[in-house]
Amino acid sequence: MIDEAREAVLDVLLERFGKCPTEVEKVVLSMESMVTLKSLRRQAVRAESLDAFREFLESCLE
Numbered sequence: 001m002i003d004e005a006r007e008a009v010l011d012v013l014l015e016r017f018g019k020c021p022t023e024v025e026k027v028v029l030s031m032e033s034m035v036t037l038k039s040l041r042r043q044a045v046r047a048e049s050l051d052a053f054r055e056f057l058e059s060c061l062e
Contacts, residue, residue, distance in 0.1 A: 001034070002032065002034060002037070005034055005037040005038070005041070006028055006029055006031060006037060008037075008041050009028050009037060009040045009041045009044050010025060010028055010029075012041060012044035012045055013044050013050070013053065016044065016045070016047075017049075017050045017053075019050070021050070021054075024050075024053075024054060024057060027057060027061070028040065028057075036060055039060070040056070040057065040060065043056045043057075
């Protein structure tokens, strides 16, 4: 279940932005919280840019 949630985030990023930077992929793949991964998936759908998603991702790590 958690692996599918990680992959869902990465799939949305690839579909929307055509790429997923290695550092973003590593962080997403290291996530253990389903709640955080759900938030990341939603943000991947809504983010105006990959940089905006990256900022949100960094805020999840604080």
